[in-house]
Amino acid sequence: EVQLVESGGGLVQPGGSLRLSCAASGFTVSSNYMSWVRQAPGKGLEWVSVIYSGGSTYYADSVKGRFTISRDNSKNTLYLQMNSLRAEDTAVYYCARARTTVVVYFDYWGQGTLVTVSS
Amino acid sequence: DIQMTQSPSSLSASVGDRVTITCRASQSISSYLNWYQQKPGKAPKLLIYAASSLQSGVPSRFSGSGSGTDFTLTISSLQPEDFATYYCQQSYSTITFGQGTRLEIK
Numbered sequence: 552e553v554q555l556v557e558s559g560g561g562l563v564q565p566g567g568s569l570r571l572s573c574a575a576s577g578f579t580v581s582s583n584y585m586s587w588v589r590q591a592p593g594k595g596l597e598w599v600s601v602i603y604s605g606g607s608t609y610y611a612d613s614v615k616g617r618f619t620i621s622r623d624n625s626k627n628t629l630y631l632q633m634n635s636l637r638a639e640d641t642a643v644y645y646c647a648r649a650r651t652t653v654v655v656y657f658d659y660w661g662q663g664t665l666v667t668v669s670s
Numbered sequence: 671d672i673q674m675t676q677s678p679s680s681l682s683a684s685v686g687d688r689v690t691i692t693c694r695a696s697q698s699i700s701s702y703l704n705w706y707q708q709k710p711g712k713a714p715k716l717l718i719y720a721a722s723s724l725q726s727g728v729p730s731r732f733s734g735s736g737s738g739t740d741f742t743l744t745i746s747s748l749q750p751e752d753f754a755t756y757y758c759q760q761s762y763s764t765i766t767f768g769q770g771t772r773l774e775i776k
Contacts, residue, residue, distance in 0.1 A: 586765075588714075596706075596714065596757055598765040611764070645713055654720045655761035656704040660713035 553577035553659045555646050560664030567636050567668070573629040573646030573661055581624045584649035586657065587631050589642035589666075597642075600631065601649060614640075636668045672696050674758055676768035682776040687748045691771045693741045693758035702762040705734055705743045708770075709754045717756075718743065748773075 559571040571587070587599040600610045600620040608620050619632040629646050643665050647657035673696035683689050693703065701721040706714040716725045718734035721741060731746040745752055753775050758768040 595770045596708075596759070596767040598767070601765075609764075650719075652720070654702045654704060655765065656716060656719040656759070657706075657714070658716050658719075658725065660715075663713055 553648070555648065555659055555661035557644065557646055557661040557664040560644065560666045562667045562669065563636055564670050565637060565668055568632070568634045569636065569666060571631040571633065571644055571646075571664055571666070573631075575627050575629065575648075578648065580622050580627050580629055584651055584655070585620075585622065585629045586647050586649050587620060587629075587644055588647055588657070588660075589640075589644045590663075591639075591642045594642075599644070602629070633666070636666075638668050640666060641668045642666060671764050671766055672699060672760055672762060674760055674766050674768040676756075676758060676771045678771060679769065680772040680774065682774045683748055684776045685748050685750055689745045689748055689773065691743045691756055691773075693736075693743070693768050695739045695741075695760055695762075698738045699760045699762035701737050702760055703734075703736065703741045704759045704761070705732075706757045706759065707752075707754045708757065714757065750775075 554576045556574045563569050586601040602608050602620045617635045621630045643663040645663045646661045648659040650658050675694045677692045703721045705718040708714040722734045733744050756771045
């Protein structure tokens with residue numbers, strides 16, 4: 552059974568850092584495209600970042616230069632290192648597996664972890 | 671970035687109704703369009719991918735159509751568990767989502 556379990560969220564001050572983790576089971580992270588998607592309180596979904604199976608990484612303009620996506624193949628875990636955090640980064644962060652037949656779609660999602668950026 | 675606009679933003683309907691939600695892209699995206707359902711406090715759930723392909727395990731009352739810039743999600747006969755928020759998502763270029771359509775009980 553495919554499962555994604557996020558952790559690492561919490562309260563952080565503006566300018567601070569946080570690392571989110573997403574532990575996967577039932578499939579191999581390194582063989583798939585993996586993404587982070589966030590949702591600000593009461594708002595819609597916003598794509599944040601993707602790491603391809605080959606290791607290439609891409610970011611939304613809103614987080615480029617501040618966030619870094621990575622994975623640990625030995626732990627089958629995805630990460631999101633978030634630096635220089637801003638109030639507008641406050642959101643529930645979901646990790647998701649991306650399937651890439653012709654289109655790219657997210658077929659499995661974690662339960663989400665809440666990041667609150669506030670002084 | 672490609673802008674995705676859903677209409678309506680909210681919708682009231684009754685159990686058994688046929689409901690259609692529209693998603694319009696700011697430029698042609700071929701069939702690179704997916705639909706998700708999200709219930710309060712839960713992660714999104716994939717319903718439809720590539721505009722019209724039903725995800726495994728999703729009831730057949732859900733269907734999708736369209737190509738280019740205009741897409742629709744149709745629920746043929748609303749069930750109580752279908753009241754949720756629905757999002758479209760394009761992957762033709764940098765991934766973007768629509769703003770969501772909240773489906774409420776009338």
